[in-house]
Amino acid sequence: MRSAAETQAIIQALAHQHPDADTELHYRSAFELLVATILSAQATDAGVNKVTPALFARFPDARALSAAAAEDVERLIHSTGFFRQKARALMGMSRALVERHAGEVPRTMDALVRLPGVGRKTANVVLGHALGVPGLPVDRHVLRVSNRLGIAESDDPDRVEQQLTGALPPAVWTRASDILILHGRRVCKPEPQCGQCAAVDACAFYAEASAVPAPPPSRAPTRRERANAPRGTAKPAKAKAAKAKAAKKAPPRRRR
Numbered sequence: 001m002r003s004a005a006e007t008q009a010i011i012q013a014l015a016h017q018h019p020d021a022d023t024e025l026h027y028r029s030a031f032e033l034l035v036a037t038i039l040s041a042q043a044t045d046a047g048v049n050k051v052t053p054a055l056f057a058r059f060p061d062a063r064a065l066s067a068a069a070a071e072d073v074e075r076l077i078h079s080t081g082f083f084r085q086k087a088r089a090l091m092g093m094s095r096a097l098v099e100r101h102a103g104e105v106p107r108t109m110d111a112l113v114r115l116p117g118v119g120r121k122t123a124n125v126v127l128g129h130a131l132g133v134p135g136l137p138v139d140r141h142v143l144r145v146s147n148r149l150g151i152a153e154s155d156d157p158d159r160v161e162q163q164l165t166g167a168l169p170p171a172v173w174t175r176a177s178d179i180l181i182l183h184g185r186r187v188c189k190p191e192p193q194c195g196q197c198a199a200v201d202a203c204a205f206y207a208e209a210s211a212v213p214a215p216p217p218s219r220a221p222t223r224r225e226r227a228n229a230p231r232g233t234a235k236p237a238k239a240k241a242a243k244a245k246a247a248k249k250a251p252p253r254r255r256r
């Protein structure tokens with residue numbers, strides 16, 4: 001895995017490529033960002049931004065949303081998918097905010113992840129963007145891009161969060177996540193556009209993918225390889241045995 005200095009240099013290179021990196025969710029408060037982030041599961045940010053203005057106009061805070069009728073919330077968020085589960089999560093989260101935090105969004109990871117429907121990724125989004133508390137959200141883009149670059153080594157988002165936050169100063173955690181997410185959306189997609197990548201020279205995945213494969217070590221062909229070889233290039237064991245047998249049966253040469 002890359003050193004902390006290398007990780008910082010890679011993030012800096014990508015920061016120049018994506019100076020506009022930021023969350024694409026629209027919000028005016030920590031509560032609105034919390035709601036929008038919960039809605040963004042299995043949905044695009046643009047799709048969430050389409051439904052939140054009407055949702056926030058009708059239910060502007062945790063108290064209003066906690067007292068909502070489920071059907072009203074479901075109708076307003078229907079197009080984001082999984083609307084029943086999401087409505088339940090939003091109303092449960094809002095009730096917990098009212099009961100435990102006087103309707104305010106708490107400023108700590110521990111308190112945030114105790115809210116219904118809130119995991120570390122959502123908590124880090126809210127901490128980093130709306131509350132000014134360093135947080136590094138790890139989504140599927142951050143996972144893919146950081147592993148390819150070699151600045152993280154794990155499929156586990158919590159582990160990748162630890163590795164990246166261990167290498168980067170807290171002041172850049174949230175921005176680093178935004179940069180990696182945008183890079184994953186625009187350039188380092190599942191089918192990566194390496195020719196357009198500012199970090200190509202430092203990328204472990206690119207180095208491995210573009211390396212010339214070494215020739216196989218010289219050795220005798222296996223039985224299967226001999227059997228599959230084009231005719232005339234190998235002598236199967238059966239043919240050899242038949243030839244030896246025929247030679248034995250041949251009449252002895254006449255002496256002169």
Ligand code: SF4
Pocket residue numbers: 145148149187188189192193194195197198199200203204205206
């Ligand atoms: S070089 Fe290619 S694989 Fe590596 S980070 Fe850039 S786009 Fe992704």
